[in-house]
Amino acid sequence: MKKHETISATGELALIRRLTRALPLRGGVLVGPGDDCAVVKGAASGRYDYLLTSDASVEGAHFTPQTAGMLVGRKALGRALSDIAAMGGEPLWVLVDLTAPATVSIKRIERIYAGLRKMARQFKVSIVGGDVSSGSDLQLHVFAAGRAAKKRAILRSGAKAGEALFVTGALGGSFAGKHLAFQPRLREGRWLAAGKWATAMIDISDGLLRDLGHIMRASGIGVLLKLEAIPISPAARRRLAGRRRALGRALTDGEDYELLFTVPEKKKDAFRRAWRRKFRLACVQIGRTTRRAGLLEGLDAAGKRIQLQENGFEHFVGQRAPENPGQTTRSGKRGLRG
Numbered sequence: 001m002k003k004h005e006t007i008s009a010t011g012e013l014a015l016i017r018r019l020t021r022a023l024p025l026r027g028g029v030l031v032g033p034g035d036d037c038a039v040v041k042g043a044a045s046g047r048y049d050y051l052l053t054s055d056a057s058v059e060g061a062h063f064t065p066q067t068a069g070m071l072v073g074r075k076a077l078g079r080a081l082s083d084i085a086a087m088g089g090e091p092l093w094v095l096v097d098l099t100a101p102a103t104v105s106i107k108r109i110e111r112i113y114a115g116l117r118k119m120a121r122q123f124k125v126s127i128v129g130g131d132v133s134s135g136s137d138l139q140l141h142v143f144a145a146g147r148a149a150k151k152r153a154i155l156r157s158g159a160k161a162g163e164a165l166f167v168t169g170a171l172g173g174s175f176a177g178k179h180l181a182f183q184p185r186l187r188e189g190r191w192l193a194a195g196k197w198a199t200a201m202i203d204i205s206d207g208l209l210r211d212l213g214h215i216m217r218a219s220g221i222g223v224l225l226k227l228e229a230i231p232i233s234p235a236a237r238r239r240l241a242g243r244r245r246a247l248g249r250a251l252t253d254g255e256d257y258e259l260l261f262t263v264p265e266k267k268k269d270a271f272r273r274a275w276r277r278k279f280r281l282a283c284v285q286i287g288r289t290t291r292r293a294g295l296l297e298g299l300d301a302a303g304k305r306i307q308l309q310e311n312g313f314e315h316f317v318g319q320r321a322p323e324n325p326g327q328t329t330r331s332g333k334r335g336l337r338g
Contacts, residue, residue: 031155034218036086036202037146039153048147051089055079059138063180069108071180072140073115079205080144081123081184082257086203087155088193089148091125091186096142099135112140123186152193159200159219159262161291166271168283169258171208172250173233179255188259191278197271201261207252211260212296213310222292225308226299229286251308262289 025032030049031039037051057076059065077094084091096116100109120127125144148154168185185203192198200219202211208230212223227247236246236253263271268285275283287299298306 035156036083047150049150049153051084051087051146051148053080053083054143057140069111070115073112074119075180076140076142077116077119078182078184080142081186082203084144084146085184085186085189086201087148087153088189089146090190091123091144091146093145094125094127094142096127096130096140098132099139101136102134104138154193154198154201156200156202156215156218159215159221159289161221161289163199163262163264163289164268164285165262165287165289166283166285167258167260168281170231170233171256172236172246172253174253174255176235176239182257185259197263198261201259204256204258204260206254209251209308209310216294220293222290222295223287224290224297224299225287228301229284231282231284
């Protein structure tokens with residue numbers, strides 16, 4: 001390690017690997033760092049394993065000073081609930097830590113907590129405590145606990161070569177406000193787990209390509225994406241001239257919070273029929289997994305294969321969505337969202 005190496009030079013993913021390399025884990029930990037949630041054993045005679053996750057929402061990164069307080073609170077809790085959805089779990093309890101400058105108005109804090117309460121009621125979650133402290137930035141840190149049927153949590157590591165890759169909803173609308181108004185796909189995630197449909201799953205928080213990379217590394221597989229099948233948000237289509245620019249957003253925009261998952265090839269037709277009977281939410285196949293571990297490719301409208309670079313939002317390294325989906329950019333700063 002270089003003496004004066006910075007977090008910016010190292011990057012988020014490499015930093016996480018360093019920090020989690022030798023963490024102590026006591027007995028009962030089934031899944032430690034590296035997935036959407038940690039998974040720990042419940043009682044030996046019980047029906048559930050427990051899911052643990054945390055998420056920070058920071059002014060200047062996840063919302064702006066102008067963002068309505070209700071939306072700030074809603075998003076702060078929704079981010080943690082989306083992690084539990086990605087494991088096929090049910091959320092139960094939440095702790096919320098608030099850090100705020102002394103100059104923030106009480107009214108704004110009350111509106112933030114009104115947003116937290118509304119989201120908690122919607123998903124039958126208990127907010128059981130937390131902490132308040134002063135600081136230079138307005139921040140909410142949400143710690144959530146949930147449960148999944150014993151040995152049934154859906155991990156990132158379960159995909160195999162030759163499986164179908166599906167995504168819910170539409171992508172690329174985060175910049176147009178979806179990041180403040182998304183619905184955690186908890187009902188859908190639990191259904192996928194209960195039916196044993198999904199072999200691996202993640203929620204799209206850092207962008208389709210980057211989150212695909214997490215599944216690829218954890219499962220040791222490659223992916224071939226059918227670019228024409230990527231469901232693009234109507235907002236991205238309206239605001240960005242040309243499909244190529246809108247597709248760039250759909251591939252790399254963080255905070256869409258849709259579910260990305262794999263289904264065995266032999267189950268995919270039955271899965272499609274069962275999904276349509278159960279949900280109105282769109283769910284489309286966007287590609288398949290391959291044996292070429294670590295290789296991320298796209299298939300364009302002409303049937304030509306394009307090697308894609310894993311790109312999306314990464315903390316500490318500013319990135320913006322490329323206009324050309326085969327091109328990665330590292331220049332530019334992530335625009336604040338409000």
